[in-house]
Amino acid sequence: MIKHCLFPAAGYGTRFLPATKSMPKEMMPIVNKPLIEYGVDEAIQAGMSSMAVVTGRGKSSLMDHFDKNYELEHQIQGTNKEPLLDDIRSLIDSAQYTFIRQREMKGLGHAILTGKELVGDNPFAVVLADDLCISEQEGVLAQMAALYRQFRCSIVAVEEVPESETHKYGVIAGEHLSDDLIRITDMVEKPEQGTAPSNLAIIGRYILTPDIFDILQDTKPGKGGEIQITDALLEQAKSGCVIAYKFKGKRFDCGSVEGYIEATNYCYQNVYLKGSKVKIDRSSTKKV
Numbered sequence: 001m002i003k004h005c006l007f008p009a010a011g012y013g014t015r016f017l018p019a020t021k022s023m024p025k026e027m028m029p030i031v032n033k034p035l036i037e038y039g040v041d042e043a044i045q046a047g048m049s050s051m052a053v054v055t056g057r058g059k060s061s062l063m064d065h066f067d068k069n070y071e072l073e074h075q076i077q078g079t080n081k082e083p084l085l086d087d088i089r090s091l092i093d094s095a096q097y098t099f100i101r102q103r104e105m106k107g108l109g110h111a112i113l114t115g116k117e118l119v120g121d122n123p124f125a126v127v128l129a130d131d132l133c134i135s136e137q138e139g140v141l142a143q144m145a146a147l148y149r150q151f152r153c154s155i156v157a158v159e160e161v162p163e164s165e166t167h168k169y170g171v172i173a174g175e176h177l178s179d180d181l182i183r184i185t186d187m188v189e190k191p192e193q194g195t196a197p198s199n200l201a202i203i204g205r206y207i208l209t210p211d212i213f214d215i216l217q218d219t220k221p222g223k224g225g226e227i228q229i230t231d232a233l234l235e236q237a238k239s240g241c242v243i244a245y246k247f248k249g250k251r252f253d254c255g256s257v258e259g260y261i262e263a264t265n266y267c268y269q270n271v272y273l274k275g276s277k278v279k280i281d282r283s284s285t286k287k288v
C-alpha cells in the first residue's frame with residue numbers, strides 16, 4: 001500500500017507569467033478548484049493519506065488552502081454557500097499535509113530529493129499538479145498503485161505525443177511487456193527534434209521506490225543545468241525495475257496556456273456541470 005504522495009510545487013511557472021509572479025501555478029483554478037486540489041483528490045482516491053508538498057518562496061497559499069479559514073467559515077456557516085466548502089473540507093479531513101521548502105530551484109529531481117524528509121524510506125507517488133489527469137473510471141494514480149503492487153518497481157505514466165512535441169518531454173524506450181506496459185531501457189530528457197527514442201512521453205505521475213533518493217543524491221545537473229528525475233530514473237532502470245505505463249484517461253498540460261484553456265472547457269462541461277452534487281445560488285450570502 002502506498003501512503004505518501006509528493007507534490008513538487010516549487011517551480012517558477014514562467015510559462016504563465018505574469019499570473020504566476022506572486023501566485024503558485026498549482027493554485028490556479030480549473031473552473032472553481034485549484035489544480036493542486038484535483039491532484040490531492042486523485043491521490044486520496046488511490047488510497048494515499050499523507051500529502052507531502054515541496055513549496056518555495058511565495059507559495060504559502062498552498063499551505064493555507066489545506067488548513068481551516070475560521071473567519072470565512074464562520075461567515076458562511078449555515079448559509080446556502082457552506083456546501084461549496086464540502087469538497088475541500090473532505091480532502092482536509094482525509095489526509096495529513098506536510099510541507100517542506102526547496103530553497104533553490106535546481107530542478108524536478110532536486111525537488112523530489114528535498115521531499116525525502118517527508119516520505120522517508122517508503123515507496124511514494126509523485127504528482128505534478130499542472131498535469132491534470134481526468135479518468136472516467138479509476139484515477140491514474142490508482143491505476144499505477146495497482147501496477148506497483150504487481151511489479152514492486154518504479155512506475156512512470158506515459159502518453160503518445162506527436163513527434164513534433166517530443167522535445168518538450170522526457171521520452172522513453174524499452175521492451176514491451178504488453179500493449180500498455182514497457183520495461184524501460186532508455187530515457188532522454190527533452191530530446192533534440194528528430195532524435196527521440198520513441199513518441200512515448202513521461203507525464204506528471206510517478207510511483208517511485210525509495211532507492212531513487214540515493215541515485216538522486218549522486219545525479220549531476222543535466223538538461224538546462226537542472227537535476228533531472230529522468231536521469232535518475234535511467235540509472236534506476238539499469239536494474240530492470242522501471243516500468244512505463246500508458247495510462248487510461250485524459251491529460252491536460254495546464255502549465256501551458258493552451259492546455260489550461262482546454263482543461264477549463266473540458267472540466268466545465270464534463271466535471272463541474274455533471275458532477276455538482278449541490279446546486280447553489282452563488283448570488284446570495286443571506287443566511288437560510
Ligand code: UTP
Binds near residue numbers: 008010105110128
Ligand atoms: P516545470 O518544468 O513545469 O517548471 O516543472 P515550472 O517552473 O513549474 O514551469 P515553467 O516551465 O517555468 O512554466 C515541473 C514540476 O516540477 C516542479 C514544478 O513546480 C512543477 O510541478 N519543480 C520544478 C520544482 O518543484 N522545483 C524545481 O526546481 C523545478
